[in-house]
Amino acid sequence: MSKVLAQDAYELVLSDLHGGSLPGALLFSGKEFSGKLTAALDVADAMFGGRSFWQGSPDFLLLGHRDCCLEIAAFARRLESSPGGESLSLFLDSVRKLSLRFSQVLWDGDDSAKKFAQVLEELDGDVGALKSQSDPEKIGKLCASILKSCEKLEGDFLYESVPIDQIRNMASWAHDRPNFTKKVVVIENAELMLESARNSLLKILEEPPRDVLFILTTSNRGAVMQTILSRVRTYQFTERAASVESEILSSVFGVEGMTGIADYVRSFLPVAPSAVREIASRYYGAVCAGQIPSASSVVDSCAKFKPRFLFSMFLKGIMDSCGNFARSPRLSAVAFENARCVRECWNAVSVYNQSPLAAIEHLTKELSLVQRIMRPYDGGSDG
Numbered sequence: 001m002s003k004v005l006a007q008d009a010y011e012l013v014l015s016d017l018h019g020g021s022l023p024g025a026l027l028f029s030g031k032e033f034s035g036k037l038t039a040a041l042d043v044a045d046a047m048f049g050g051r052s053f054w055q056g057s058p059d060f061l062l063l064g065h066r067d068c069c070l071e072i073a074a075f076a077r078r079l080e081s082s083p084g085g086e087s088l089s090l091f092l093d094s095v096r097k098l099s100l101r102f103s104q105v106l107w108d109g110d111d112s113a114k115k116f117a118q119v120l121e122e123l124d125g126d127v128g129a130l131k132s133q134s135d136p137e138k139i140g141k142l143c144a145s146i147l148k149s150c151e152k153l154e155g156d157f158l159y160e161s162v163p164i165d166q167i168r169n170m171a172s173w174a175h176d177r178p179n180f181t182k183k184v185v186v187i188e189n190a191e192l193m194l195e196s197a198r199n200s201l202l203k204i205l206e207e208p209p210r211d212v213l214f215i216l217t218t219s220n221r222g223a224v225m226q227t228i229l230s231r232v233r234t235y236q237f238t239e240r241a242a243s244v245e246s247e248i249l250s251s252v253f254g255v256e257g258m259t260g261i262a263d264y265v266r267s268f269l270p271v272a273p274s275a276v277r278e279i280a281s282r283y284y285g286a287v288c289a290g291q292i293p294s295a296s297s298v299v300d301s302c303a304k305f306k307p308r309f310l311f312s313m314f315l316k317g318i319m320d321s322c323g324n325f326a327r328s329p330r331l332s333a334v335a336f337e338n339a340r341c342v343r344e345c346w347n348a349v350s351v352y353n354q355s356p357l358a359a360i361e362h363l364t365k366e367l368s369l370v371q372r373i374m375r376p377y378d379g380g381s382d383g
Helices: 008-018 036-046 068-081 085-102 112-131 136-156 164-174 195-206 242-251 261-266 273-288 295-301 309-321 323-327 329-350 356-377
Strands: 025-029 060-063 183-187 212-218 233-236
Touching: 008 036, 008 233, 025 036, 036 183, 036 212, 060 085, 060 164, 068 085, 068 136, 068 261, 085 112, 085 136, 112 136, 164 183, 164 195, 242 261, 273 295, 273 309, 273 356, 295 356, 309 329, 329 356
Parallel strands: 025 212, 025 233, 060 183, 183 212
Antiparallel strands: none
16 A cells, blocks of 8 residues: 555556656645645655665755644654654654755745754754654653654744745756756745745746656646746545544554544644634734734734744634625625735735744734724624
């Protein structure tokens, strides 16, 4: 049985690979937790006879944002309950899926590289110690230390959107001769790239090096630039049946009695999604009432928005709270302005690395201004 259970797209990719018809650029499209990244890494290994190519080859690069720490925490639980063997291998692989995104090739010229170098060094030390550890108590402490380092890497340094400089660094690297026979580039969540990075990626996809395979993944194919879509072959990953997800949870995560991979992985969030939505609703209600909610209280209540997924969930909660304003033209204008404010808030954090605290303080001012400007025009005839 393949690692990617019940995905015909994965089998089709392998068939094209072995048949010699695989193009130089692929797009794996499908919902979250449908196995796209696992498939991309397996394809990289398959190109080199099944060896663990992606785990440390100088001919492999992994880019793009991912909430890796939730998966790392899930595999840490399995390792602590069943030490050694496959549990250790799965845990270490989950850590590599994050650490590989901090390749010196990608971060060349980025000032942040000096700041996270020590974190990577500490992480490598803990990983090395874990490989030779058999004492359950020490395994638990090492897993906790590794997770702490990973949370710092992901929360403080990993860009939500791939910077154009990383695309340029990757392109320069791709044109160098491979150490072996082939190079592989995996760009996860490609739809999150900004226009400048997309255009830079498009240039290399238009004239790709012969010995490089590009694999892009996305959960929203419609958000990928059309000119990029024209340069890749799409493989569609489908939503898996509950019985299949239950099998994956049992065989991969060591969990019985659950059917949803996303629900299980997100159970490791420090704040429940329902609680974040409630915090967002109260926040927006206070703004509508003319109050100034405490941004620091919001941040603290949402575990400082680590992982970043919590911040996107909070902003979505705000939009859900103001969705009913679309019932009239004038109130639609309020919804439109709110959406603009929320989008700018997200970009401030995800693109420009502003702190969530500063971003929410500014969002409060913007949303309050929308209320003051638009509400006087909200006449009874529109109610």
